[in-house]
Amino acid sequence: IRKIDIAWFRRILADCGVRIPRDLAPHLPDVLWFFQMGLILFWVIDESPQQARTRRLLEIATKIVVTLIRLSGLPLMRPLRRSVVRSIEIAKGD
Template sequence: MTTTGAVESKGAATRALILETAMRLFQERGYGKTTMRAIAEAAGVSVGNAYYYFSSKEQLIQGFYDRLQQEHAEAARQVLANETDLARRLGGVLHAWLDVAEPYHQFAAQFFINAADPASPLSPFSEDSEASREASIRIHADAVHGAATKMDPQLLEVLPELAWLGNMGLCLFWVHDRSEGRTQSHKLVDRCVPVAARLIKMSRYPIAKTLIREVADVAVEFGITRRTGYTKPRSS
């Protein structure tokens, strides 16, 4: 390994250590009571070094969001590689999200109190969250475009982001879910996704196409979603 490579590897390890330490302290002490100084001390790095990798606690949470999306993509990989049925792909993606998020449920509500504020950088709709938001939408786009289901092209343009918004709604339910292992959240996916998939399939029939297109237009007009332009992923 070159000197530059060794430095980059050490930097990545230090960054990961700081992030892991922060997540542990947030869980033990709470988000509000955990300072950057406490995180640095627990990680065994200087305060200046902690700020070098993460300029604030909010940026630490952004780092957590980014890592969660990477874990989500990996967890959803198998179902997206093996299933062509739309309901199974969408459901598999949501179940995968619940699985990777489960270890963080205990302290997730502390994040979402801040994330619920539209002005907060922790909001999933903020500019600061753009990278993790787009990564998550891409997962849902892969689920939609990789399905064998035929649907109206106009709906297809907005469906990845609508699916992501559904994931955000599931996230809110999950935060409040006190069932063991979040079984109620998994049941919600199993009940809702097949219904959504049937509605999506109806979009190619004239009797439903006009209504569904109007819904898609309203979603775009009022900024609920965009015409994302996501396309079917290329085969590797």
């Protein structure tokens, strides 16, 4: 299931029309999968009526992720992006 989901994220990113920096592109599908897993975990433990907190979190967090992906290509973000990519590589064991 994980590989299928990651491939799905890879396809979405390829078709989204947003320029994703080359150093981040190979890692982003995995990062989005981790994000999805975090949301699922939150949903599982969310005791609010009809998981209302999860819905709000998903709404806000998705906007944040989309904005961060768009901003990641800006030259000013390069040093931060390099640190993020390195952190991802360490976490993945690359």
